[in-house]
């Protein structure tokens with residue numbers, strides 16, 4: 001699959017996740033095989049106003065290419081300006097958020113609210129496409145609710161505006177993150193456009209990835225929550241893609257090394273205190289499914305220094321090594 005000059009094979013991508021898909025996590029996902037990673041969403045307005053936190057979100061790791069920076073907003077001029085900024089900061093692709101369901105976002109007409117106004121979605125995309133030389137992509141949901149599945153129409157308009165790929169999270173805004181995903185929505189978008197369509201939503205294993213591709217005709221898959229505490233999912237996907245079989249899961253030593261690397265990258269980014277607090281949720285995710293981890297999982301909520309986090313990682317590495325690896 002291609003986006004602009006980028007050849008993205010195997011087409012296995014890390015989803016944008018606020019609070020997760022920062023530089024530290026993207027580097028780990030990429031090393032495991034994610035061919036394209038997208039940043040956390042950044043408010044176009046905040047970027048244009050020069051907000052330091054927004055700039056930090058859009059900052060890239062040296063050598064981290066290709067990478068997409070996701071901007072959110074619905075004012076075409078502001079979105080165009082934000083797109084120019086992220087292009088200057090080194091983004092390879094600008095991704096527009098048309099999926100965020102959060103009330104604070106949709107109240108402004110941003111995120112998934114754009115799906116209720118296909119003409120406006122098109123105008124935003126056109127303004128961004130005209131503002132930059134790099135490719136523009138869009139991540140969207142299926143529509144606002146089950147009665148309004150606008151993604152196929154919106155996608156058609158986006159293609160006409162010059163958007164080079166769309167990722168479809170196969171849920172509506174009303175579904176939020178719960179309820180069954182309906183991959184049929186992805187197929188309906190795929191039927192309407194000739195640009196690449198990336199399938200997203202509950203793809204949690206290589207088998208699920210192959211199923212979504214087969215059922216929808218999608219050109220690639222995007223993984224979000226299944227990568228939490230499990231960046232190896234990309235390696236498994238690549239392996240299945242290339243060799244047709246699922247490799248063995250990571251052993252205790254690999255899991256511990258990954259958690260340590262994640263911790264240290266976050267510390268380099270934020271400083272020890274904030275990084276360790278942010279790392280608590282990741283430690284709990286890394287421990288998911290590890291035999292005998294329940295006592296240790298409770299401890300993840302209280303670590304506050306690098307030394308405590310390392311001690312915890314070492315404790316579960318030793319326990320896990322003594323038990324059969326039943327992860328995944």
Ligand SMILES: Cc1cc2nc3c(=O)[nH]c(=O)nc-3n(C[C@H](O)[C@H](O)[C@H](O)COP(=O)(O)O)c2cc1C
Pocket residue numbers: 015016017018019020039040041070097098099100139169200201202203222223224225226
């Ligand atoms: C914690 C979290 C943060 C997210 N943040 C974003 C975001 O910033 N931009 C976006 O387009 N989608 C965001 N999403 C949605 C995901 O990209 C993805 O579409 C969704 O989780 C479904 O895919 P999955 O089942 O593989 O997780 C977020 C999801 C989660 C769980």
